Amino acid sequence: QQPVQSPQAVILREGEDAVINCSSSKALYSVHWYRQKHGEAPVFLMILLKGGEQKGHEKISASFNEKKQQSSLYLTASQLSYSGTYFCGTWEDQGAQKLVFGQGTRLTINP
Amino acid sequence: GAGVSQSPSNKVTEKGKDVELRCDPISGHTALYWYRQRLGQGLEFLIYFQGNSAPDKSGLPSDRFSAERTGESVSTLTIQRTQQEDSAVYLCASSLAQGPYNEQFFGPGTRLTVL
Numbered sequence: 001q002q003p004v005q006s007p008q009a010v011i012l013r014e015g016e017d018a019v020i021n022c023s024s025s026k027a028l029y030s031v032h033w034y035r036q037k038h039g040e041a042p043v044f045l046m047i048l049l050k051g052g053e054q055k056g057h058e059k060i061s062a063s064f065n066e067k068k069q070q071s072s073l074y075l076t077a078s079q080l081s082y083s084g085t086y087f088c089g090t091w092e093d094q095g096a097q098k099l100v101f102g103q104g105t106r107l108t109i110n111p
Numbered sequence: 112g113a114g115v116s117q118s119p120s121n122k123v124t125e126k127g128k129d130v131e132l133r134c135d136p137i138s139g140h141t142a143l144y145w146y147r148q149r150l151g152q153g154l155e156f157l158i159y160f161q162g163n164s165a166p167d168k169s170g171l172p173s174d175r176f177s178a179e180r181t182g183e184s185v186s187t188l189t190i191q192r193t194q195q196e197d198s199a200v201y202l203c204a205s206s207l208a209q210g211p212y213n214e215q216f217f218g219p220g221t222r223l224t225v226l
Contacts (some may be wrong), residue, residue, distance in 0.1 A: 002153070030211035041115075041202065041217035042154070049211065056214075087153060091211035097167045098144070099215070101154040 001025055003090045005102035012078050012109050020073040020105045022088030031064050031071040032089040032099055035082075042087060045073070075107070083109045113137065115218035117203050123224045124193055132188045132221045136205030143186050144215060145178060146202045154202065160186060161209045193225045 003024040010018055022031060030049045033056070034042040046056030048064035048071055056062075061074040075082055085106045089099035116135045124130050136143050145157040156170040160180040171177070175193075180186040190197055200222050204215035 032214065034215075034217075041219050042204075044214040044216070047212065047214060055212070089154075094211060096211070097209065098156045098159055098170070100156065101146075103153040 002100055003088055003102040005086075005088055005105045007105060008103070009106040010108070012107070014078060014080060014109055014111055016078055018075045018078060018107060020075070020086050020088075020107070022071045022073075022090070022102055024069045024090050024092075026069065026090075026092050028064075028066065028069055028071075028090050029093045029096065030091040031062075032091070033060070033062060033071075033073050034087045034089065035084045036087065036104075037084040045086075078107075078109050080109050080111065083107055115203055115205055115216050117201075117218040117221050119221060120219065121222045121224075123226065125226050126195060127192055129189065129191045130193055130223065132190075132201050132203075132223070134186045134188070134203030134205075134218060136184065136186070136203070137216055138184075140205035140207055140216070141183060142206045142209035142213070143180060144204045144206075145186070145188050146204065147172075148200045148202055148220070150199075157188070157201075159209065190223075193223075195225050198223055198225045 006021045033045040036042040064071045085104040089101045118133045143160040146154040175191045178188045200220040202220045204217045206213040206215045
């Protein structure tokens with residue numbers, strides 16, 4: 001089942017903060033976050049695993065609430081380069097075989 | 112080192128023709144994934160390979176779609192008798208191993224347009 005991302009789109013001024021949420025109706029083993037700029041390939045940002053382990057870029061902050069089956073990505077003091085579409089991908093259990101991606105959140109940062 | 116590459120970058124074809132899309136993963140990556148992305152939409156899983164085997168083909172939209180991987184390296188996604196609804200960007204990704212711990216590295220995609 002596809003996770004639901006919110007908001008679908010957000011527009012910020014440079015320096016403002018944003019939170020992007022990813023919710024699933026199923027229990028999750030891990031959540032992956034990727035960013036895709038227009039016309040480019042998605043780029044890995046972070047993996048959050050059940051039990052609290054995280055792997056990713058130091059400047060990216062995210063949380064994973066296993067009980068609520070939710071993850072949030074925190075973008076603070078946004079820069080123009082943060083613009084793009086953010087996708088979460090959920091891995092339902094350790095034996096699952098694929099990521100199921102959400103529909104994406106389009107982030108626009110204006111000067 | 113070299114990233115994931117895909118060819119062609121763009122493909123325009125006529126309805127009913129067959130197309131082949133190629134993916135060259137990062138060397139040493141045992142897992143390879145194919146996704147479809149329609150305009151303005153998310154990533155739709157198609158198939159994945161662990162080595163040369165495809166344990167999960169459930170994402171392939173119809174029997175017109177097939178894929179193979181050889182030498183634990185290059186993969187080809189074939190679409191037979193293309194339809195207009197097949198128009199999309201087809202993305203390939205590879206990871207060191209299959210599983211929830213491993214990030215996926217994406218190629219630039221092949222934009223397929225079916226006229």
